Each structure stands twice: as C-alpha cells, then as structure tokens.
Amino acid sequence: MDDDVKAALIRIADALERLAPAERLAPDFAAARLFRHEPTQGAFLPAPDFGLDLDLLVGVERQKARFGENLSRFARGLPANHVLLWGVRGTGKSSLAKAAFMSAVQDHADLKLVEIDRDDVAHLPRLFDQLRGRAERFLVLCDDLSFEEGAAAAKALKSALEGGVSGPPANVLFVATSNRRHLMPRDHIERGAIAAAEDAEEEVSVSDRFGLWIGFPPMDQDAFLAAVRAYAGRFDLVAPDLDRRALQWAQLRGARSGRVAWQFVRDLAGELGKRLPT
Numbered sequence: 001m002d003d004d005v006k007a008a009l010i011r012i013a014d015a016l017e018r019l020a021p022a023e024r025l026a027p028d029f030a031a032a033r034l035f036r037h038e039p040t041q042g043a044f045l046p047a048p049d050f051g052l053d054l055d056l057l058v059g060v061e062r063q064k065a066r067f068g069e070n071l072s073r074f075a076r077g078l079p080a081n082h083v084l085l086w087g088v089r090g091t092g093k094s095s096l097a098k099a100a101f102m103s104a105v106q107d108h109a110d111l112k113l114v115e116i117d118r119d120d121v122a123h124l125p126r127l128f129d130q131l132r133g134r135a136e137r138f139l140v141l142c143d144d145l146s147f148e149e150g151a152a153a154a155k156a157l158k159s160a161l162e163g164g165v166s167g168p169p170a171n172v173l174f175v176a177t178s179n180r181r182h183l184m185p186r187d188h189i190e191r192g193a194i195a196a197a198e199d200a201e202e203e204v205s206v207s208d209r210f211g212l213w214i215g216f217p218p219m220d221q222d223a224f225l226a227a228v229r230a231y232a233g234r235f236d237l238v239a240p241d242l243d244r245r246a247l248q249w250a251q252l253r254g255a256r257s258g259r260v261a262w263q264f265v266r267d268l269a270g271e272l273g274k275r276l277p278t
Contacts, residue, residue, distance in 0.1 A: 026053075112136050237268050
C-alpha cells in the first residue's frame with residue numbers, strides 16, 4: 001500500500017475514533033447512597049448523604065407517615081405508588097423525601113436515591129431503562145417539577161411512568177415535588193388554556209400518573225415556632241427571646257415555612273459559633 005494512502009487512512013481512523021461517543025462506564029452504585037444523574041453521559045455522580053434527620057421536620061407528621069409507609073413498602077418489594085409532593089414552597093417537600101430515604105436505607109442497604117434535574121425529564125425513559133433489572137431499588141427524585149416548555153417533557157414523563165411499551169421498572173419509585181398540584185405552567189393558569197388546550201390536557205394528565213398525592217399546606221405560627229424550637233433544642237442553641245427573634249425573622253422574609261425556620265437557625269448557629277449539618 002502506498003505510504004501516502006496508508007497515512008491518510010490512519011488520519012481518517014484517528015478522526016473517527018475522536019468523533020465516536022465515549023463508551024459509557026457501568027454505574028458504581030456501591031460508591032454512595034445518593035446520586036445525581038447526568039443524562040448526556042448517562043453517568044451517576046455520587047453525592048453526600050443528606051444530613052437532616054427525619055424527626056427534625058416538624059408540622060408535617062401526616063405527610064411523613066404517609067410517605068414513609070409508601071417508601072417502606074417499595075423498599076420491601078411490595079406494591080407502592082409513585083408520589084407527587086405538592087404545596088407551598090419551603091414546606092419541606094424535598095427534605096422529607098431525602099430524610100425519609102436516609103431513614104429507610106438504614107434497614108434496606110440496596111435502596112439508592114437518584115436525583116434528576118427537572119430540565120432533564122425528557123431523558124427519564126432512558127434513565128429507567130438503565131435502572132431496569134438491576135439488583136438495587138431506586139427512589140428517583142425530581143425536585144420542583146413543572147412543564148414550562150410545553151408538553152414534550154410531559155409526554156416523556158407519562159411514557160416513563162405508564163404509557164411506554166415496557167412500563168416503569170419494578171425497582172424504581174418516582175417522586176416529584178412541585179409548587180403546583182397539576183404541574184401546569186403558571187401562564188396557562190393565569191391566561192387560561194384555550195389556545196393550548198391539547199398541551200394543557202397533556203400537562204394536567206401527568207398528575208394522574210402519580211398514585212399518591214401528598215399536600216403541604218402553609219405553615220401557621222405555632223408550627224413555625226415548633227420547628228424553630230426543635231432545631232434549637234437538637235443543636236443546643238440557646239438564645240434569649242428565641243420566639244420573638246424567630247417571628248421577626250419570618251416577618252422580614254414575608255413567609256413562615258420550614259425553610260425559613262432552618263435559615264433562622266443557621267443564622268443563630270453562626271452567631272453562637274456552632275456548626276450544623278449540611
């Protein structure tokens with residue numbers, strides 16, 4: 001073979017090698033208990049354990065009990081429903097899901113949590129296929145789910161949860177949090193959905209794929225103060241006029257919620273020179 005032709009073929013082979021997609025590495029689910037899914041590479045990135053204890057979530061006892069019961073059934077291989085946690089922002093929806101997982105994983109070592117970004121919901125069917133048939137059981141969490149870009153992501157989620165040929169994997173429990181019960185873009189709610197009736201129907205019908213809806217109402221003053229006192233007691237944070245300072249903090253924030261209570265406690269811990277779990 002002519003040397004010039006051989007050299008050209010080598011260059012072409014090298015170029016094709018560079019253009020070829022990198023081989024996906026098999027996920028190492030023994031590396032951690034929580035993971036973040038990176039869909040472009042199909043990677044599962046280990047994440048640190050969630051540090052907030054379940055019993056520190058105050059004012060949501062009913063929600064904790066219902067979610068925990070469903071998760072326990074799933075972890076034991078019993079029938080369980082996909083879950084939509086909906087309600088006012090800052091009321092502990094995502095924290096409850098992660099804290100309940102950390103509680104359940106103590107008794108079920110094969111349980112894993114995989115978090116997927118809401119902008120990557122269209123990749124959910126592919127993610128489910130990656131997890132299908134594995135020995136582990138997966139809680140797949142999507143925080144702050146909504147469909148601002150229209151119905152395409154809604155169709156992908158519906159397919160993953162129910163409508164696909166293969167259906168959802170038996171070893172996957174999907175949990176989503178949302179500020180809106182029906183997951184609709186806010187402009188559809190405000191302007192009406194007449195001009196986009198088909199898209200609106202697609203988005204609303206996604207909620208029906210969740211067998212378990214758990215609502216989180218606004219936090220009243222008593223529940224807010226109970227949350228602050230629970231945090232302060234757990235982390236030995238002593239301050240005069242704790243309730244008064246906490247209410248002033250909430251007033252400046254314009255809201256009472258578990259998140260605001262935790263932010264106040266973080267500020268107080270910093271003031272007192274004490275460390276808190278991340």
